[in-house]
Amino acid sequence: MVRKGVEVVLTALxxxxxxxxxxxxxxxxxxxxxxxxxxxxxxxxxxxxxxxxWSVGDENAKRTERLLDELSPPPVPTPPTPRANTRA
Known part of the structure; x- marks a missing residue:
């Protein structure tokens, strides 16, 4: 276990x-x-x-978002399915 004084010195450093x-x-x-x-x-x-x-991190986040948007395909719309006749 580290002594309290050492923790304070390490934090200050x-x-x-x-x-x-x-x-x-x-x-x-x-x-x-x-x-x-x-x-x-x-x-x-x-x-x-x-x-x-902060500005470097912000630019990196924007770049990552652009790359992810380029890699993610657009959602494919699914055609509506005909409803089956449930009455017997």
Missing amino acids: YVAVLAAVLGGIGAAVRHSGPVLDVEPAFARRVAEGLRVL
């Missing part, structure tokens, strides 16, 4: 690494649109990184 990665993405990639109104500058880069990842 995870959050710090995630913020550093998002900040790096936000600094490296320029997203079209208005500049985010976030201070300080590092928080702005982290928010920009989140926005870039």
Whole structure:
């Protein structure tokens, strides 16, 4: 079993690494649109990184939907079946 202090340290390291990665993405990639109104500058880069990842995920979802629509055949209408005479 992991001690409580180790869990806290691991969680803090995870959050710090995630913020550093998002900040790096936000600094490296320029997203079209208005500049985010976030201070300080590092928080702005982290928010920009989140926005870039969100837009990449959105475009990937749209692409996947288009591919699935191309692969799925349209539904084939079934002709109506004549009703049998059930009276004897």
